[in-house]
Amino acid sequence: MNMLLSQIAKQINARKVTTDASFKRLSTDTRTLQPGDLFVALVGPNFNGHEFIAQAQQKGAVGALVSEEIDTDLAQLVVADTRIGLAELARLRRQQMSGLWLAVTGSSGKTTVKEMLGHIFAEAGSVEVTQGNLNNDIGVPLTIWNMQAQDVDYRVLELGANHAGEIAYTCRIGLPQIAILNNAQDAHLSGFGSQRGVVETKGEIISSLSASGQAVLNMDETSFDYWSTLAGEREIWSFSLANTQARVYAKDLQVRADASDFVLQVDAQSVAVHLPLSGQHNVANALAAAAAASAAGLSLAQISRGLANCEAYKGRLVRHQLANDVLVIDDTYNANPASVRAAIDVLAQQAGTRCLILGDLRELGDASRSLHEGLGSYAAQAGIEYLIGVGSRVAAAVSQFALEEGRYPVAVASQDEVSPYLQGLPQQQLSCLVKGSRSSRMERVVELLLQKDQ
Structure with a gap:
């Protein structure tokens, strides 16, 4: 449903409409903006969307929601705060x-x-x-x-x-x-x-x-x-x-x-x-x-x-069977201590040898070290044989995992170091589960393993 800037200006307490324009979709990112979109110029601690208005216009934006009027012929809806303006636009839409x-x-x-x-x-x-x-x-x-x-x-x-x-x-x-x-x-x-x-x-x-x-x-x-x-x-x-x-x-x-x-x-x-x-x-x-x-x-x-009819969603316990009898379980979308324990339970159910490939967990505050240690203990007690820790925070989990007899941990600095280490493990019926916080980019490990299998 197309809407005019002039139609919504009063309803969201806009200060000014420079020229009118009709739009259907909203976009905050010029990389995904489609022709006919209204570009929302968000402002944050490290970015200012107003700097991308010219780029948005080149991509086909019909107008921009701004908090400071820009020298451009692109239609502008001027509000006090574009983040709040975005919310008001959505609330107006929701009611319809x-x-x-x-x-x-x-x-x-x-x-x-x-x-x-x-x-x-x-x-x-x-x-x-x-x-x-x-x-x-x-x-x-x-x-x-x-x-x-x-x-x-x-x-x-x-x-x-x-x-x-x-x-x-x-x-x-x-x-x-x-x-x-x-x-x-x-x-x-x-x-x-x-x-x-x-x-x-x-x-x-x-x-x-x-x-x-x-x-x-x-x-x-x-x-x-x-x-x-x-x-x-x-x-x-x-x-x-x-x-x-x-x-x-x-x-x-x-x-x-x-x-x-x-x-x-x-x-x-x-x-x-x-x-x-x-x-x-x-x-x-x-x-x-x-x-x-x-x-x-x-x-x-x-x-x-x-x-x-459900199926595993991207990065959430997606199973990849490799040619060398190695199963890779991709659970890399995100992680907190409880979701890691749940993933360990899934890995523990796999037959054969099990390897947990764990990246750092972020945003845990002062409890970070103790929570990582707890995950190392949990994996060891669940019967997981191998643990590869990727990053500095997860080293606490690696150290705790090593305390259990018959467990084989290793700490590496980057995702690129995982695959060479895996080659030294028993390959027959080997199951590897990969997990970590979003910012740890553990999906890179999965990508490298799948590339190597091609």
Whole structure:
């Protein structure tokens, strides 16, 4: 749906419109900008989008949202703050859009839950979900604006945060009717200050619901009671891996190296589910998605079919079988201590020799060393034979891993050093799991191993 700058100027408290222009999409990045887009000139500590307005015009932008008027013939919508202006544009757009809106947050698993819901809702109607990981105070407004305006039955937003108040901010824009809180773990501790800060910030998704909203909460989390209090009189859909007091839980669970089967119980009804994803944590993700879909009114048959159609998302336990009988499991998208432990559990289920290739975990604050040490101990106790640590922080995990008899650790400085070391390991039935924080760029290890296999 195209809109005129003059139409929206008053609604977002714009100071000025230099000349009018019609646009459909928003873009904050000239590298991905498409002809006809409105370029949003964001300003941050290390960048100023106003410096790229000429480039945006060359790429076909029809106008720019700016906080300082530029000497150009490109149409400009002048606001006090382009970040807030972007949010106001998205909120205006959201109020004009159809469909049932859901939002999911959590320290881990939120992208997987979002993708699962995409498959489930496809069994019942049309659906749009957040693309990639556009889940912060910039990505959420862009996602909403660039979605189809009408004729969509279900919309699923992914909400991330690295500081208090961010989820409340994006909820005011997205206005979810069903909120899914998957978990709260040791992630972004440097931004939240403590584990309690993580719990409270994730809880903002519940407090932001309207009185008629529904909350999907993980009963296996120690913060469940606190989140339930935040929900107040709103309807709660609790889920659990095994707690039969939850409204949604799993029975007869069988977790294998590459898939899981279980009976999904939702209130008084049940259905068999085949989930083509590895790991007990992915069963928990599936239960979160099933609870949200139940809140949305879908049948158990639709939920079961949707979960059966799921596939591993890029960088999340994607399996690559190499020609030399080596299995590489790519779980490099991101990492926090809890998600690393879940990945280790998956690796431990593989037959043969197991090697964990672990990069640094970032944003853990003062607890960084002890948390890395804990991961080294966890891997050793899980029976993992080899650990390759890439980076300076993960050296603490390597040292702790070495304390267990029969374990073989090594520390390397870069991703390029991993492949030569692997060549010295027993190749027959060798399984390698690669993981680390996004900033550790552990996907480079996977790329090098796959290139070598060609």
